[in-house]
Amino acid sequence: MVIHYKCPNCGNDMAYDSESGTLLCEACGTKETIETLPEENITTTFSEEEAREYNCENCGAVLLTDADTVATKCSFCGAGVVLSDRVSGTLAPSLVIPFTISKDEAVQAFKKWCRNGLLTPKGFMSADRVKSITGMYVPFWLYDINSRVKVSGTATKVRTYSHGDYIYTETKYYDIFRDINLDYLKVPVDASAKMNDELMDKLEPFPYDQLKEFKTPYLAGFIAEKYNYTDQELLPRVNEKIDSFIEDYIRSTVREYETVNYRYKDIDTKKLKSYYVLLPVWMVVYDYEKSEYTFAMNGNTGKVVGKPPISWGKVASWFGGVSVASLFVFRIIILIMGGGFL
Known part of the structure; x- marks a missing residue:
């Protein structure tokens, strides 16, 4: 089953907005809380079995997914969809931490x-x-x-x-x-x-x-x-x-x-x-x-x-700087103890 969340104002698709913690329609800017979105604005398309192929309710395009996909985006119209039969029953998560970083x-x-x-x-x-x-x-x-x-x-x-x-x-x-x-x-x-x-x-x-x-x-x-x-x-x-x-x-x-x-x-x-x-x-x-x-x-x-790439020139410079500093400190210690610089 594919789920779309439709904007009650203009009918376009809504997606979860990490900044406001609401469902946001990018077309008209309407925001709806998850709890108050009317049921008539949630549309579904059913599939009889756990298949790799779903149909986008928004544009009719075929959504090709692997068996592990739970939520995705339609490659043709960009609509965000949730394959709810893969998050139900024993596959249903009990908890979620929502995105807060956009x-x-x-x-x-x-x-x-x-x-x-x-x-x-x-x-x-x-x-x-x-x-x-x-x-x-x-x-x-x-x-x-x-x-x-x-x-x-x-x-x-x-x-x-x-x-x-x-x-x-x-x-x-x-x-x-x-x-x-x-x-x-x-x-x-x-x-x-x-x-x-x-x-x-x-x-x-x-x-x-x-x-x-x-x-x-x-x-x-x-x-x-x-x-x-x-x-x-x-x-x-x-x-x-x-x-x-x-x-x-x-x-x-x-x-x-x-x-x-x-x-x-x-x-x-x-x-x-x-x-x-x-x-x-x-x-x-x-x-x-x-x-x-x-x-x-x-x-x-x-x-x-x-793991970012490493600049071996910077590594050599860093070790060289550490070696020079260590030698300088060593010579200062020798001088304090009555010795002289070598």
């Missing part, structure tokens, strides 16, 4: 980020070569996790003191035991097979206090996909993400000791709850010297991640 704001923020690159080529920093920028709702699972941790080991405290002509080292040994209960709320893992996991991880954190109950109008005018992996399939990745936090917390409980040797660590991690959500991401393709570079931007915070 396309124009995203382009400007990306250009500003480019100019801040200390080791990127000068041409990359100043050139205006954004080839494409696409607003996407990426499927994520958010997990509420509990870890019960039991740790046992031997720790030492070392004290050095002098008495007369002698220096003594005193080492005290302690048996340690820790019984720790940890809760982690809304741990995110992207559920799309197409997105780069490392790139998505670096976009965190998202402002989870802005999560809203999912409604299909939020998708209008953007691209969206349904999940490729279930919450159960992604549990190993969740455990990997929180492992370092668990280890850090264990270490924080034994900081008063000089050394710690663990006899055993028993970590029992369980999923308490999972949420299927859609999170806003701007995907930027940048063309520089006949090569394409892909960057991702958090559609709510503006954080940009990606």
